[in-house]
Amino acid sequence: MNRAFRSVDKENxxxxxxxxxxxxxxxxxxxxxxxxxxxxxxxxxxxxIPAISRSKAKIQELDLDxxxxxxxxxxxxxxxxxxxxxxxxxLTSFKINFSNCDKMxxxxxEDLGKQFGRYLCYxxxxxxxxxLCTSINDEGIKMFALKIGRNLLRLRxxxxxxxxxxxxxxxGLKDLGFTFKKYQMDLHSLTLDFRLCTKITDIGLIGLIDxxxxxxRNLNKLVLHFGECDNLTASSLEYIGSEVKSKLQHLQSVTxxxxxxxxxxxxxxxxxxxxxxxxxxVKVF
Numbered sequence: 243m244n245r246a247f248r249s250v251d252k253e254n255x256x257x258x259x260x261x262x263x264x265x266x267x268x269x270x271x272x273x274x275x276x277x278x279x280x281x282x283x284x285x286x287x288x289x290x291i292p293a294i295s296r297s298k299a300k301i302q303e304l305d306l307d308x309x310x311x312x313x314x315x316x317x318x319x320x321x322x323x324x325x326x327x328x329x330x331x332x333l334t335s336f337k338i339n340f341s342n343c344d345k346m347x348x349x350x351x352e353d354l355g356k357q358f359g360r361y362l363c364y365x366x367x368x369x370x371x372x373x374l375c376t377s378i379n380d381e382g383i384k385m386f387a388l389k390i391g392r393n394l395l396r397l398r399x400x401x402x403x404x405x406x407x408x409x410x411x412x413x414g415l416k417d418l419g420f421t422f423k424k425y426q427m428d429l430h431s432l433t434l435d436f437r438l439c440t441k442i443t444d445i446g447l448i449g450l451i452d453x454x455x456x457x458x459r460n461l462n463k464l465v466l467h468f469g470e471c472d473n474l475t476a477s478s479l480e481y482i483g484s485e486v487k488s489k490l491q492h493l494q495s496v497t498x499x500x501x502x503x504x505x506x507x508x509x510x511x512x513x514x515x516x517x518x519x520x521x522x523x524v525k526v527f
Contacts, residue, residue, distance in 0.1 A: 273305035280313050287321040295329035303335040309371075310342045319346065320353040327361025334366050341373035341403075348382030355389030365394050369401040373435070378407045380414035387418045391425035401433035405467070410439045412446025419453025431463035436471065437499070443473040448481050455489035463495040470502035476510040483517035495523040 272294065276282060294301065304326070308314055319340070326336070336358075340346055351372075358365070368390065372378055383404070390397065402418075404410055415436070421427070432454070436442060447468060454464070468474055482498070496518050500506045511526045518524045 269301060271303040271305075272301050273307075275307040276311060277307055278310035280311070282308075282311055282314065282318070284318055284321060287318050287325065291322065291325035291329050300332055301330055302332060304330060304333055305337040307339040308343060309339050311340075312342065312344060314340070314343045315345050316347060316349045316353065319343075319350045320357070323354045323357035327357040331361055332364060333362055334364050336362065336365060336367070337369040339371040340375060341371050342375070344374070344376055346372065346375040347377045348379050348385065351378065351382035352385035352389070355386035359389040359393030362394065364396060366396050367399040368394065368397060369399075369433075371403040372407060373403050374406040375404075376406070376408055378404065379409040380411055380417060383410065383414040384417035387421040388424075391421040391427055398428065398430045400427075400429055400431070401465075403433075403435040404439060405435050405437040407436075407439055408441065410436065411441040412443055412449065415442060415446035415450040416453075419450040422453050422457045426457065428460055429458050430460055431465075432458065432461060433463075433465040435467040437467050437469040438471070439468075440470070440472055442468065442471045444475055444478045447471075447474060447478045451478075451482055451485070455485050459490065460492055461490055462492050464490070464493060465497040467497075467499040468503065469499045471500075472502075472504055474500065474503045475505040476507070479506065479510050479514045483514045486518065487520050493521050496521045497525045499527055501527055 326333075340350075354370070358368070390400075418434075422429075434450075454461070479498075479500070486493070486496075498511075498514065500511060515524055515526045518526070
């Protein structure tokens with residue numbers, strides 16, 4: 243597959259939106275990194291994605307990295323999602339990183355979910371990172387999950403990363419899990435990262451696990467990270483161990499991360515590892 247990678251510096255950022263289409267003919271995979279660029283604005287967003295579309299390339303995989311773009315506002319994110327959806331409808335894989343974009347709120351997630359769900363009907367892989375976006379809360383997770391669950395019917399691989407989003411609570415986990423049930427999502431791999439979401443307790447994790455185990459029966463890869471969630475205890479691990487084999491019979495690869503959870507001991511992790519021995523690849527740490 244033809245691929246293009248570009249890291250964008252300050253000097254060529256403003257020129258990029260006008261010239262990007264020249265380089266992309268015949269490409270299927272495109273990746274752009276805008277890490278820590280503070281010059282991105284609404285004008286750029288209006289030009290950048292349409293410029294890719296003008297190249298006439300039938301882009302199937304798109305990877306955008308906006309890590310540390312702290313001036314990225316809800317309005318810019320809405321515009322980006324709209325332009326991606328309208329101009330690149332043939333996407334099957336979309337990875338986007340908003341880590342450290344701390345102006346993002348629940349409205350950003352709702353707008354992303356709405357536009358992705360409206361336009362990106364061929365998506366099979368979606369990987370979105372919201373790490374350290376500290377204004378994101380339960381309502382944002384709920385609205386994002388509902389929009390993609392209702393509309394992305396071909397989605398098979400989902401990764402959502404909320405590391406350090408301290409506003410997320412048990413309710414957010416349960417609402418996310420409920421989406422798996424309500425829309426009968428046929429996921430084959432699921433990665434969720436809630437490290438340092440310190441308001442999460444056993445109640446939220448067990449509620450999420452219930453929805454996953456009861457409704458995602460075709461999962462063959464499951465990755466859950468809850469490191470440094472200090473309110474979690476061994477009760478969650480015991481529950482996972484008692485339910486997983488009977489519910490997820492197709493599971494081939496499983497990873498659970500509980501590093502830094504002060505109420506979960508090495509022996510608790512070892513017991514869970516033993517319960518997961520039916521899978522080919524197991525990692526509990």
